[in-house]
């Protein structure tokens with residue numbers, strides 16, 4: 001395996017003793033995932049069990065353990081990534097999330113003015129939740145003793161989201177790629193590592209092709225399935241095959257778009273002297289999603305960890321990191337301050353809502 | 356040397372200023388920790404170090420009080436350092452053990468099964484009794500609106516047939532204990548086919564197609580079954596249990612990507628169908644009892660079920676019906692016949708022109724849906 005070979009050479013390199021020369025101008029950095037499904041299953045089942053028997057409270061710890069597992073087993077140039085978050089802010093985020101979900105559920109089922117209120121509050125809160133979660137994840141992600149940082153603001157995110165909603169609405173959804181690119185650019189460009197800001201160069205035009213391909217395919221497939229459904233309804237036959245066909249159609253479209261989108265997103269992202277490229281293939285994604293889905297359904301969920309590892313390993317194996325300039329651009333911000341105040345920063349507004 | 360041998364841990368040092376790694380050695384000597392090999396050697400109190408929680412055999416991080424960080428291989432010596440997280444240590448310890456994993460698998464399965472078969476039904480009952488009937492009715496009206504905008508049209512049956520169905524429905528409804536303001540809605544829906552639904556709050560929908568596939572009297576037996584659902588507030592309890600199962604599924608599947616997650620919904624659909632089967636049996640029993648008290652024979656239910664089965668599909672509450680929400684027809688028919696054994700019906704009353712009864716008994720010839728438009 002080329003990945004393993006690369007890992008091997010990287011280990012020799014990193015254990016060669018002297019600090020690596022910063023003068024190297026262009027080369028591939030080794031990125032390896034060292035986790036395995038057997039270990040991860042044990043981590044997953046223990047945490048799931050504790051989560052169930054604490055009625056979900058433990059899920060915050062489970063999340064930290066899960067993130068820590070993937071970070072610690074992902075090594076770039078022989079050094080793993082580090083996840084620094086504390087479970088308590090995550091627990092807070094989840095409690096807020098549960099309250100919002102309950103309100104949403106009550107709103108949709110009782111209808112009336114409550115739903116309107118929930119929608120308005122949700123729209124007002126959405127940018128705030130996104131900004132706080134991005135900031136949280138950046139602050140508690142570290143590599144080689146330097147942390148990431150997210151500098152987005154509520155006002156900026158709200159403006160981008162409103163703009164995206166308007167673009168999508170006015171164009172009846174056909175402007176979605178441009179909306180998506182704008183939002184993504186905002187979030188990537190306000191992320192920094194070691195004082196270096198990330199850039200995102202994809203425009204709506206780049207995302208448009210996969211998006212329209214997916215929409216066109218879905219419409220075509222939907223028409224075929226619709227005709228099938230119409231025929232079977234008239235004959236009084238079961239609609240199960242139709243539902244199954246719709247499900248497969250949805251899965252294929254989703255997998256295709258995810259693969260293409262991932263490829264474009266990584267290909268158009270860079271971090272100062274670091275360039276990324278993701279060679280995701282749609283057919284691989286379709287196969288992975290469907291085989292994972294079948295495995296999970298047939299094992300009543302017990303193969304969820306295996307599926308997660310498989311997907312993650314594929315992504316890492318197909319992601320390449322190129323160094324095209326000097327790494328001395330990266331300098332420490334105030335890493336030690338984060339360390340010291342990590343617990344204190346966890347005030348009411350420091351929470352994470354992302355899965 | 357008078358010192359005992361210090362424990363040596365080889366590590367890479369990151370000073371928090373640049374990405375450069377410096378190979379160093381961490382010497383643990385009693386209560387002291389020294390970093391040897393860095394540009395400037397440094398000594399710290401052992402108690403001021405923090406080691407990151409163990410994650411199997413992945414490399415670990417040691418934070419030093421001056422902002423430096425060491426990355427080193429997992430090794431027993433690290434157990435001597437103060438842990439950065441007090442709560443994660445025990446979890447990491449549990450994760451290491453295969454026996455714990457085996458126990459966790461069994462406990463999780465047992466917990467899920469207990470929650471599913473005991474906890475959730477009880478929870479649903481408790482929640483259902485706390486939801487006032489008016490609230491429940493608003494659920495039902497909302498669902499009825501959804502039906503009317505997407506699936507159904509106003510009935511196209513003649514007024515005499517409708518009158519007979521309504522009269523029979525009222526007959527059975529009087530038998531309900533506690534008394535209910537259940538309401539009958541007749542709708543035309545070639546798409547749904549012959550079917551009846553009990554919505555939350557006692558709104559009952561029956562399709563023209565069912566009344567025409569069976570007879571008026573047989574439809575009344577089906578309505579008795581639906582009133583059985585109303586009697587036990589099945590629609591509401593189903594809604595609550597569905598939410599519970601979905602929440603549980605989210606908890607288990609939180610890890611899988613969303614596409615795979617929708618696959619893990621498959622067991623959930625099956626799980627929910629399982630609930631429906633219990634409800635159906637309960638509604639059947641209540642329906643038979645009400646039919647007998649009102650003077651109707653449960654045999655009507657058996658013959659109607661037979662006709663629908665011959666025609667194709669009987670679904671009851673929405674999507675779940677595709678995963679066989681109803682107990683096997685043969686069983687239900689047998690139970691209905693058992694309930695009718697030895698019973699002398701006083702109903703239906705003699706009717707002047709029974710046009711539905713005039714239809715050929717051989718219902719296996721499918722009724723073309725276009726006939727009723």
Ligand SMILES: [Zn+2]
Nearest residue numbers: 580635638671
């Ligand atoms: Zn039923």
